[in-house]
Amino acid sequence: MERLLLVTSLMLGMNSPITMLAFDDVGLHVFTVAWVTLSLLIVGLLASAAQALARVVGRADDIVYESMLGLDHASAQQFYRLYRSRHPKNVAFAWLCSVVAGPIGAFGYLRKWRLFAAAVVSLNGLGAWWIESWFSVPQIVLMENRDIAKWAIDRLADTPAGDRA
Numbered sequence: 001m002e003r004l005l006l007v008t009s010l011m012l013g014m015n016s017p018i019t020m021l022a023f024d025d026v027g028l029h030v031f032t033v034a035w036v037t038l039s040l041l042i043v044g045l046l047a048s049a050a051q052a053l054a055r056v057v058g059r060a061d062d063i064v065y066e067s068m069l070g071l072d073h074a075s076a077q078q079f080y081r082l083y084r085s086r087h088p089k090n091v092a093f094a095w096l097c098s099v100v101a102g103p104i105g106a107f108g109y110l111r112k113w114r115l116f117a118a119a120v121v122s123l124n125g126l127g128a129w130w131i132e133s134w135f136s137v138p139q140i141v142l143m144e145n146r147d148i149a150k151w152a153i154d155r156l157a158d159t160p161a162g163d164r165a
Contacts, residue, residue: 082152098133
């Protein structure tokens, strides 16, 4: 028990003998319970966000598929070229950016510069935006990619049928 107390106090930077005496067995147990609870909370939030991500990724492919319904082969190819030319964002990569770097990483990848600046100034909302971004970033990417698909369809409608090859 003394070794665990010593290791824990060294990890926390509490290496003075006075601090070690004050950090008794009860304090160690409270610290351990709090650490385990916080770890389980974070793992639960990540699992919940990953489930939401899986649902959004499935819908992201549906956007392109639904937009291409009813198009002939040449029009579908032209639509896909137009869609890809606007660089649609990857939902999984944006979510990974939000998990690793918080909203700063995700908003930078999405080129949402006003939100990026707000995240920098507020220090990621003092941490609150970090967890919130795990849930909101996939939806932001989905809406952005849907706007790109709508733009491509509108552009395709403006293109004469002979120029679509």
